[in-house]
Amino acid sequence: MDLYELSSLFLNITFFLYLIATAFFGLTLGKNRESNKKSKATRIAMTFTIIGFASQMTSYIFRWLQAGHIPVSNIFEYIYFFSMMLILAFVVIYFIYGIPALGLIALPIAIVIIGYGSMFPQEISPLVPSLQSNWLYVHVTTVALAQAILSISFIAGLLFLIKRVDQSQSSKETTFLELILFGVVSTIAYIVLSSSFGAMDYEATFTKELEEQTVDVTYSMPALFQPHDSELVTEGVFNSGIETPGWMQGADAGLKLNTLFLSLAFGGVLYGLLRLILKGRRISALLNEKFDKINPDVVDDIMYRAIAIGFPLFTLGGLIFASIWAQQAWGRFWGWDPKEVWALVTWLFYAVFLHLRLTRGWHGKKSAWLAVVGFAIIMFNLIVINLVIAGLHSYA
């Protein structure tokens, strides 16, 4: 067993430890449970979280040793590091503020993120020349840490909203809350689909004419939308015969649309089932009921503090260090590359957050919604920009 395999093993262990921790955090739910039982559950949950974090660190270090460079050079490694920082930030916040309910949001989100990251190629890849710089360590780790801390504000914001949005009647706010939860469920759906079909070695290959060349597009999920103007070559697999519309460009457009659609559809099924089990009640209404009472001031403060720390750190890592490195590698510190633009968008957004909060008194729910939007921007930058809009950054 080499270091790479050890690293993978520890990552799997980490995954289960976090799941167990989540389960114990779950025991802190409910109004009728005795408080000493809850604090016991919390302690166990935190213990598992910390052991899980240690295991993830171990896995990470093994990978680092094997690679010879810090593993932040592709999307899997970046998400991996990001999730680790998220857990770290949560643990720190827990020891300052002591709110177990945060764990019940932070851990599932970390698990989903790790799961999502694992869908990408995990092999240790060598550094291409543009990444061979010490700034890789400085820039990427600072950005990941900053984004993890900013995500804490989302987690606090979500907790705030779950507790403070009036669930007695349906409103725009309840609908948006449900949408967030639907997003989480769909991500889980994607992971489940992807790993089950992956385990089955499912493959359906299409050929397609693109710029006078024949390209193969291989689906690893059943093709509901086949590529535009393409022909199926694999035999005995499902094919709906529906084509991806022609205005969607690129060889992989059909593949992306198919994956997105299936994930959302399956996510919808899972979400619908959950609602059925709840006899039609909103999931957020259930959570609202089950979660412990929170001190809104404290959660609001966590939300703000996370941004107060995350924003300067993001400025440093995502803009300043990034510029220094870009200057060194390409001779221009800023080039309007999509990833750079999105770093600027993120930065501007949190600048708006701070201005609204500090000079226009946006606290509480307003602030919490902004924190949710901020997280959406970070995720957009991490996922959509990397996968859909190709740029200079290597995670494409």
Added chain:
Amino acid sequence: MANETIRCECGHENKEGTVLCEACGKPISENQHIDGNDQQNVLEMRYEGGARRSQTYKRTVVDKVWGFFSSVKVGVWLIVITLVFSALGTIYPQEQFKNSPLPSSAFYEEEYGLTGKIFYQLGFHNMYDSWWYITLVALIGVSIIISSIDRYVPLRRALKNQKTKKNEIFVKRQRVVSFDNELSENDLNTVKTNLKKQRYKVHEEDGHIFAEKNRFSRWGPYVNHIGLIIILIASIFRMFEVMHIDDYVWVREGEVQAIPGTGQEYYVENNKFIYEVYDADTEERFTRALEDVENPVPKNFQTNATIYRATNDPILGEKPELEKVTEGEIRLNQPVIFDGYSLYQSGTQVESEYNSISMELQLNNQSLGAFTFDTDEAPSEFKLEESDTTITIDNWYPELEFTDEGPSSFSKYPRNPGIIFTVSSPELEEDERFFYLQEKVIPLADNNQANVNVSEVDRRSASGLTVKKDNTLPLFGLGAGIFMIGVSQGLYWYHRRIWIHPKDGVYHIGVHTNKNWYGMNQELDKITKGTNVNSFVDQQEMK
């Protein structure tokens, strides 16, 4: 004519538009609407209730414009608009990244259909250089400058003029308060000691106590705004060639090229270009990844370069006399820097060109001699002494292509050489013509007796180097540094004040912090520890 000043009952003359008396803090009744105090129990302390000038004078156009830009609301809207447009600009590649020979007018529609066409027609394909994007950013700059001036001046004035004795209403309408404390001399002393321990500056007057700390934190926003303004100024400087040169040059192996942007002063020689890839067999730790990919993964792009300077101030086009300045290995992330200029490894055409082509002439398996065609310097005739043969180059096509009018060349770069040549030899009955293309030589007539073989080809690589000179970098660095200082100053230190107000034998305590009320409460516990102070009440409930 409105009154120039408003006289408070404490005797202080306040400027028109003042919300809270500068001296004692008593709310000035007719101005409470300005900060929205009239609907709240807790006083709005954001600008210390000073007369924010833009809110007061709106008589002329200048005042109205000033008032517009001084508003945070306007600033936030400007940022939001910029943010949205910036994001929209990434939907499709910007013109500079489009990587297609098609002109933009055709490219976006061809490639992305109707939405691409709209993208192009809205001018989003060249967004970040467009006049309206620059204007947006500039307006944010205007907003930063004006709103900072508009707030800084009265804030400084208010904080400088603080009095220890405050009006009762002012103290009681702070957000965190504690009323009717019966405090002994001992209690008061403990509180004062504790305050000093927490690094408060404590002032006393007629039994009133005023403690304050970290006032400098209030300047944080203005400091970080100065940083941003410096960055904007630096980007203006960057538009000029004196401050910023950005150019590009291709240099082939063995070639000396003038470095553009240096006014024919500097030259670069490409001694050797090195291209390395990762080898799956030797790099065991990467084997898993390398086996998966079809194309080799590059490991190194490197130009071994020598930099020269012209010593004779040559006239344009004249051959310069060169003196070596430096030499170095240019790699990605490792530019070569000389006299304020930097050269960056940017482009590669690995072995894309032919340096020379060697051919051998044979007749009945007997060699008549060999010659080497040097693509850049070949003469128009070669003499093969051993057989008294002459080779005449009829046509040379560096990058051969066939057009309607026959063979032609696409460029001057020998990427796909074609050579038409005639062989005249006493050994041959008549002259014979041949055509070299794609490393083969074909006879141009069926009855050619001679045979020409390609014995060797020598290829060369071209290296693309970015030329940079950027004198604005220190200014950008300064701006970024000041911004970070300002942000930290404003976010990590808190301006905290405590007023202890004696009234009819009891004490009212009012507490203000500009942010982090959670931390303030913890600090209050420390300050009042071991005293008889009642617990504090937060008068503002969470919305």
Added chain:
Amino acid sequence: MNKKKKRLIFRSVVLTLLVGTLVFVLIVNANSERPDLEEGVEAPNFKLDRLDKSGETIELKELRGQGVMVNFWATYCEPCKKEMPYMDQLYQDYKDQGIEIVAVSVDRNESVINNFYNSLDLSFPSTIDRQETVMDVYEVTNLPASFFINPDGTIERIVRGPVTLESLEGYFQEILPEKS
């Protein structure tokens, strides 16, 4: 009153400065795409080796007083091949009236240029831009490109693309030195 006036002046000055800066930036930005070489500006001087007379050079400055056509071309450029005979034909007529042609080849291989020059039996001076700097300064990206320079050294006309016999004659007329 005085105070208010001062405030108004201060605000006006700050606003004027800011608006002025913005306008200035926009103008600079709008002009950044414009080429440095325009009709009316002085043609940058250059000095190139002649290929038709070995050992000799030709310097643009020394041709002051004559109308000069600087023609950038290459042997692999088809339209260049077509316009060269026109140039040569008119050169015979206008040479004595004070028109000079400088053909600047951007080819890399000299013998190819000479072959071409001899095969068309051209008579105007042939030069080579070995450092590729003249081409760079004259912002030549597509061939052919011709610059018609007045006797006083300013650029009269820039033609990017081929010329015809008729148009060429017209351009020569524009830069013809006045008879003294």
